[in-house]
Amino acid sequence: MTASVVVTGLGITAPNGLGTKDYWSATRVGKSGIGPLTRFDAAPYPAKLAGEIDGFTAEEHLPSRLLPQTDQVTRLSLVAADWALADAGVRPADLPAFDMGVITASSAGGFEFSQHELKSLWSKGGEYVSAYQSFAWFYAVNTGQISIRNGMKGPSGVVVTDQAGGLDAVAQARRQIRKGTSLVVAGAVDALLCSWGWVGLHTSGRLSTADDPGRAYLPFDERAAGHVPGEGGALLILEAADAARARGARVYGEIAGYAATFDGREPGLRKAIELALTDADLAPSDVDVVFADAAAEPELDRIEAETLVEVFGHRGVPVTAPKTMTGRLYAGAAALDLATAFLAMGEGLIPPTVHTDPADHYGLDLVGTEARPAELRTALVLARGHGGFNSAMVVRS
Amino acid sequence: MSGRRVVVTGMEVLAPGGVGTDAFWSLLSEGRTATRGITFFDPAQFRSRVAAEIDFDPYAHGLTPHEVRRMDRAAQFAVVAARGAVADSGLDTGALNPYRIGVTIGSAVGATMSLDEDYRAVSDGGRLDLVDHAYADPFFYNHFVPSSFAAEVARAVGAQGPSSVVSAGCTSGLDSVGYAVELIREGTADVMVAGATDAPISPITMACFDAIKATTPRHDDPEHASRPFDGTRNGFVLGEGAAVFVLEELESARRRGARVHAEIAGYATRSNAYHMTGLRPDGAEMSEAITVALDEARMNPTEIDYINAHGSGTKQNDRHETAAFKRSLGDHAYRTPVSSIKSMVGHSLGAIGSIEIAASVLAIRHDVVPPTANLHTPDPECDLDYVPLTARDQLVDTVLTVGSGFGGFQSAMVLARPERTAA
Numbered sequence: 001m002t003a004s005v006v007v008t009g010l011g012i013t014a015p016n017g018l019g020t021k022d023y024w025s026a027t028r029v030g031k032s033g034i035g036p037l038t039r040f041d042a043a044p045y046p047a048k049l050a051g052e053i054d055g056f057t058a059e060e061h062l063p064s065r066l067l068p069q070t071d072q073v074t075r076l077s078l079v080a081a082d083w084a085l086a087d088a089g090v091r092p093a094d095l096p097a098f099d100m101g102v103i104t105a106s107s108a109g110g111f112e113f114s115q116h117e118l119k120s121l122w123s124k125g126g127e128y129v130s131a132y133q134s135f136a137w138f139y140a141v142n143t144g145q146i147s148i149r150n151g152m153k154g155p156s157g158v159v160v161t162d163q164a165g166g167l168d169a170v171a172q173a174r175r176q177i178r179k180g181t182s183l184v185v186a187g188a189v190d191a192l193l194c195s196w197g198w199v200g201l202h203t204s205g206r207l208s209t210a211d212d213p214g215r216a217y218l219p220f221d222e223r224a225a226g227h228v229p230g231e232g233g234a235l236l237i238l239e240a241a242d243a244a245r246a247r248g249a250r251v252y253g254e255i256a257g258y259a260a261t262f263d264g265r266e267p268g269l270r271k272a273i274e275l276a277l278t279d280a281d282l283a284p285s286d287v288d289v290v291f292a293d294a295a296a297e298p299e300l301d302r303i304e305a306e307t308l309v310e311v312f313g314h315r316g317v318p319v320t321a322p323k324t325m326t327g328r329l330y331a332g333a334a335a336l337d338l339a340t341a342f343l344a345m346g347e348g349l350i351p352p353t354v355h356t357d358p359a360d361h362y363g364l365d366l367v368g369t370e371a372r373p374a375e376l377r378t379a380l381v382l383a384r385g386h387g388g389f390n391s392a393m394v395v396r397s
Numbered sequence: 398m399s400g401r402r403v404v405v406t407g408m409e410v411l412a413p414g415g416v417g418t419d420a421f422w423s424l425l426s427e428g429r430t431a432t433r434g435i436t437f438f439d440p441a442q443f444r445s446r447v448a449a450e451i452d453f454d455p456y457a458h459g460l461t462p463h464e465v466r467r468m469d470r471a472a473q474f475a476v477v478a479a480r481g482a483v484a485d486s487g488l489d490t491g492a493l494n495p496y497r498i499g500v501t502i503g504s505a506v507g508a509t510m511s512l513d514e515d516y517r518a519v520s521d522g523g524r525l526d527l528v529d530h531a532y533a534d535p536f537f538y539n540h541f542v543p544s545s546f547a548a549e550v551a552r553a554v555g556a557q558g559p560s561s562v563v564s565a566g567c568t569s570g571l572d573s574v575g576y577a578v579e580l581i582r583e584g585t586a587d588v589m590v591a592g593a594t595d596a597p598i599s600p601i602t603m604a605c606f607d608a609i610k611a612t613t614p615r616h617d618d619p620e621h622a623s624r625p626f627d628g629t630r631n632g633f634v635l636g637e638g639a640a641v642f643v644l645e646e647l648e649s650a651r652r653r654g655a656r657v658h659a660e661i662a663g664y665a666t667r668s669n670a671y672h673m674t675g676l677r678p679d680g681a682e683m684s685e686a687i688t689v690a691l692d693e694a695r696m697n698p699t700e701i702d703y704i705n706a707h708g709s710g711t712k713q714n715d716r717h718e719t720a721a722f723k724r725s726l727g728d729h730a731y732r733t734p735v736s737s738i739k740s741m742v743g744h745s746l747g748a749i750g751s752i753e754i755a756a757s758v759l760a761i762r763h764d765v766v767p768p769t770a771n772l773h774t775p776d777p778e779c780d781l782d783y784v785p786l787t788a789r790d791q792l793v794d795t796v797l798t799v800g801s802g803f804g805g806f807q808s809a810m811v812l813a814r815p816e817r818t819a820a
Binding site: 004036040048071091093097098101106115118119120122123124125126127129133134137138139140141143145147148151153154155156157158159160161166168172175195196197198199200201202203205237259260261262263264268272275330385386387388389395 | 443496518529535539540563579604674804817
């Protein structure tokens with residue numbers, strides 16, 4: 001039983017655009033959302049740039065009672081879910097509650113909220129810790145709050161696989177739809193831009209310390225020296241293709257294939273791609289564009305580039321990394337790439353990879369600073385998580 | 398639904414009261430408790446000062462100094478349990494295609510103990526708003542993103558298949574195993590090393606649960622502090638631990654002559670969509686999860702021999718759950734023994750679901766229903782057979798184990814004696 005699972009709604013919160021319309025109009029023309037970090041004073045830290053979401057006022061979108069109990073990541077998630085449902089033309093109240101689920105990925109939970117409460121604990125005492133801390137921090141918070149806000153009682157869950165999580169959550173959602181759930185809100189949003197989160201991100205050893213936003217995050221470039229963190233991500237509405245058609249829904253495309261592997265003696269990325277293509281019943285030559293993980297760390301770039309050349313041949317497929325405009329959004333990144341892939345297929349336009357001057361020796365056909373028109377039927381999205389996680393997802397228009 | 402059936406062929410438990418499956422079963426079958434006054438830090442400032450702590454020496458369990466240095470305590474538990482489970486299974490993982498072996502590790506709160514310490518250091522005891530990266534632990538990133546737990550286990554057992562942490566609050570330990578079962582059934586993996594871990598006994602956790610009065614203040618009598626289904630219950634006792642299983646497809650397990658501990662016959666999770674910490678008294682969503690899990694197992698409610706309850710010992714949970722059992726099992730709920738091992742090993746958040754699966758497997762193996770310790774005072778709202786104080790010898794072929802968690806998650810799993818279903 002492998003019913004086709006389609007995407008019918010997108011909810012996007014990104015540093016270069018809030019909402020699908022703003023995000024895509026910025027992304028298609030290469031407008032970056034990376035700039036000096038303003039959320040707190042970055043002067044003491046080696047990394048000073050970030051992809052911050054500007055102009056997001058939670059009060060405009062959410063009831064006031066939710067504000068004291070939520071971190072930025074949960075507020076963004078709730079709004080992204082609202083937008084995705086609206087985009088899909090779905091009113092959750094009209095559907096049977098047990099037929100709707102929520103599956104998200106998270107990297108580090110509501111980290112800013114927890115920094116505040118830990119400060120209360122250690123500077124004042126345990127009695128000053130918020131009654132909301134017990135759930136505002138933990139990794140399941142976004143799924144729980146989205147399910148409550150929308151009355152969704154079906155199979156729900158949370159996966160944590162660092163930056164591969166955005167794809168893993170969508171794959172788990174597809175699994176639940178194949179087992180009979182009608183609709184799943186799936187994807188990931190991450191937001192870690194507090195000083196404690198910033199320190200956490202630094203300990204990955206992979207942050208760019210450049211101070212010029214145009215030279216900070218340069219995947220597949222000789223100058224690659226780490227990435228810029230961002231906040232945001234995307235939530236998608238997944239439905240069974242038959243059900244979506246029956247209700248006359250607009251369909252962005254299909255989640256056609258997926259696989260996940262873990263690095264061992266050799267990197268597992270190639271195997272993930274091959275298994276995802278097999279799952280989609282497609283050959284490498286069917287793939288029209290690859291959304292790269294684009295770590296901008298020389299060893300990781302080398303592995304990804306070699307893998308793509310092995311699978312697709314020398315300059316064998318257009319490759320792009322629109323995350324160069326947002327910074328890496330951790331679990332949110334791959335979910336946003338997935339949403340972007342659907343937008344790209346819809347317009348027939350591969351979004352650009354900004355700032356990077358790709359090194360020839362990688363052998364990639366990297367779409368540069370100008371978007372490239374192309375007939376796009378099939379896209380491959382790649383994501384890698386710290387420690388050895390690889391995920392690959394194939395989507396079809 | 399595919400015909401692939403999933404069985405447990407290896408397991409290892411690290412629970413309060415003794416590391417290892419045998420020590421765990423002794424504690425449960427003898428009805429002893431492992432709750433005590435907190436020793437990890439001075440709990441004087443907290444309302445609740447009891448916990449179920451493990452006396453755990455990582456070096457005694459084969460971890461190297463590097464492993465101990467880079468891993469949070471919960472990751473250490475997971476790796477020790479995973480190695481133990483693989484050894485118990487007799488599986489030579491090195492002889493298998495590593496891409497067909499996956500890992501799922503449940504955890505509700507990740508590396509809480511380390512993060513609490515990390516924060517304290519970089520903020521200089523909460524003094525600094527702009528925390529100082531010069532004082533960050535070099536392995537902070539492993540604490541920051543708890544996917545490191547799955548990564549450590551995957552490396553420890555040589556898995557290169559799908560690997561992840563599953564984090565759905567206090568049902569994580571059921572959901573992690575349920576996720577793994579789905580991967581084997583759909584054909585993505587042949588072997589899953591699946592389980593859960595949590596080591597949350599730290600000041601920030603005590604403060605969190607104090608703030609909502611979820612944990613018991615019964616610190617004058619710590620050995621009897623965890624009192625599920627008792628009329629005097631007033632909150633749960635925080636615990637820690639891990640349980641990890643080797644899951645295999647039944648036919649391939651048989652072909653290699655593996656000892657099959659139990660079949661995972663059915664699983665489902667549902668959400669209450671009601672409140673992040675509150676439960677509606679009717680138990681409708683847990684009941685739905687139970688019904689779907691039974692359907693998947695192709696069993697009638699009357700075929701359940703024992704219910705391993707969530708039984709946290711909060712007022713609302715035990716009531717909610719009792720209602721859910723009646724709603725899903727009907728009159729059979731009154732005839733079925735129900736017990737909570739949290740009375741003995743406390744509530745280890747994301748880990749407990751897997752520890753309770755282990756208790757269920759052992760109940761089947763030994764034909765013994767573990768008791769609910771400290772249950773002396775009946776509660777009129779909890780009117781089922783909770784097996785007070787003393788374990789009960791009876792045939793146990795099938796077990797229903799359930800969990801309920803913050804975020805509204807309600808999960809249920811049905812386990813069955815292998816001969817019963819595999820004939």
